[in-house]
Amino acid sequence: MTLGYVLLQNLRRNPLRSGLTMVAFALPMAVFVVGISLVLALQQVSKANEAELRLAVQNRIALVNALPERLRREIEALDPDKRRIVAVCGFRWFGGRVPNTKSGIQSLGADPDTFPIVYRELRWTDEEEQSWKRDRRAAVVGSNVAAQYGWNVGDRVTLESTVPPYLSLEFVIVKITDATGRVNGMYLRRDYFEESRAERGFRNPGCNVFWLRCTSIEAMREMQTLIDEHFANSPNETRTMDENAFAASFTEALGNLPGLMQGIALVVVFIVALVAGNTMMMSFRERTRELAVFKAIGFSNRRVFGVVLSESVMLAVVGAAAGILPTAAVLGAIGVRMVGFLPITSLTVSPTAIVIAMCIALSVGVAAGLVPAWQAIRLNTVSALRRVG
């Protein structure tokens, strides 16, 4: 027998209470790791975006107010020797939906000539790029969307637009991409989209956003100022921002997501600490005489402190593991692919989140056990033995 065995047996003393306390650890920790994994995934997208040196130019009033497509030429003309701008690509919102389905697809029409340049991280093969440029019905699909609808390269698919004139167009999939941040999207050729709109009488070709790939961070900063200054006091005033700022304008609807998650994490830790602390205090009070006997037979204060603290830590760590590991296994197995409009590949529990959660569980276990462990040290053996006869 070891002291560890004695600790384990102590947890069996009141199985219902131990079980409920572990559940009290398990559930919040499961939520916590999912939340932290989400934040980490978004941070990964954010880092990937930073590396792409892209700027978004949209109408200063609102994104839905399209800018005339001729602005692309004006933007390109601001850097005639192409020292700062690699390419400019106009995008128009299509807002597609597969017929007879309810969930939408983030689909946009993109300028066919510059899309492969501005979105080079899609890792185009020559064949894919040629297919995109050759076929006006070409479409690039994110891997999550393709997986959801069972699409493959070469498939002909029909998409209904959710914006006027509510076109129903057929596309040919030329590429499926799993590039970070692009897995939930679908990209069409804007010329095909605009021509179809014109056939319905919508002859106002325009873009909701122009994406620029720049040559450097300095070039991004310069162009950001230059573009907005150029279009200032014109009928088409612009708002230029980097890709993360552009993405943030969407997630603002959810509030500050990382901040929200951190807030939830703090509340979770606090509540769990209270639950565990309460349990440990109850356990300590019930075993006052037993701890007094431990001290009487020669257990030092250090050992008694260790026994009480270890019990709390064990409860916390086992409880957290009971919540985290099944959650990680289930998410890993079923792979939650579509996470609203968030541009993450899939929601799997990150190892970093597991490590953070286990460290928190450990800390909470220590914090919850400190007071009873300290009281165990200060326990007056004589008084405790007298109290029970």
Add this chain to the structure above:
Amino acid sequence: MGAAGIVLRDVHKAYFKDRLEIPVLAGLNLEIAPGEFAALMGPSGSGKSTLLHLIGGLDTPTRGSVRVGDSQLESMSESALTAWRSRHVGFIFQMYHLVPVLTAAQNVELPLLLFRMASSERKRRVQTALSIVGLGDRTDHRPNQLSGGQEQRVAIARAIVTDPDVLLADEPTGDLDARTSEEILNLLNALNTEFGKTIVMVTHDPRAAGHAGRTLHLDKGVLDREEVNTRRAATASAS
């Protein structure tokens, strides 16, 4: 280990409650010889349990000296007293105080966890201690599967498993019926006569005290009188 003698000189002990000093022992002088079985009797509040705690190093005197064997307890630190207790003293409590989630053998093994000892040696000692108290066949029983007398036997096995010099029993039969009490007292007698343990037992029961070689009567914190148990002395000399 052999037996240890106990010598108390001018021992005072006072507790404080709401800044009010409550004297419990008031200049107690006492000697218990190595290998002696002494019973402590007296009215409630006379200082019996306090005296037991002082001899066991669970408490320190306000004034005076307490020597057990070669150890002068009043000058030892708390940690030194803890270490000393684990080697030299075995406690037996009225309510047994066994750990309910451990088996009889595991309860007996608890004090041995404080020593560097091979697992096989620990098991041997546990088995020996349980055999001495007549529970060699109940090693895997938990306290709730044992009778009160059996629980007290396990507690005695726990007290002797480290082979201490002194056994301190605080009303060991206080919660037992007459027959079981007799068994426990006979067991303590055997530990005293056959294994030479010095035993100090607090009791309210004159019949229990009759099993000791000497009965020390405390009153108002001092030794009021003492009597030698002739029946036991005769039994001892006959054996």
